[in-house]
Amino acid sequence: MLDFTALFEFSRANCAGICTFLVPANILATLLTIILAVLNRPTLPILPAVGFASMFASIMLLHVYTWFVIGVVMLPTYILLGLATTCLLTNLVMMIWRRNSLQLGYFWKYSR
Structure with missing residues (x-):
């Protein structure tokens, strides 16, 4: 059976370094997703x-x-939990919005 105790201890011992990297990485990566979706880039x-x-x-x-x-x-802990949840939901919404905007554009183009 896997023992995650060492991994948990590493995570808690290096909390400042982990959070220093992950907070900006989350914000910038989510911002990139939003920019690509708003600019109407292809799904790929x-x-x-x-x-x-x-x-x-x-x-x-x-x-x-x-x-x-x-x-x-x-x-x-609640602030970081909220940030991570917000980033996950934003990425999900951007993918759904991107796919629906493609379908809406296709419908609008060929319905006339």
Whole structure:
């Protein structure tokens, strides 16, 4: 069976470094996804941006959950949890919006 204790301890011991990297990475990767979707880029370049942004947000969620496991319930944990959740939902919404805007454009173009 896998023992995640060492991984959890590493995450908590290096919290400042992990958060220093993940907070800007989440914001910038999600911003890239939004920019690509708003500029109406093809779906193919948007998929890697969504993948990277979702990966960063998922890692942040796991990092925050390591603090919840030991019972640390403080304002920074909720702020980081909210940031990661917001980034995940934003990436999901941008992909859905991008696909629906393509279908809407196709419908609008050929319905006349």
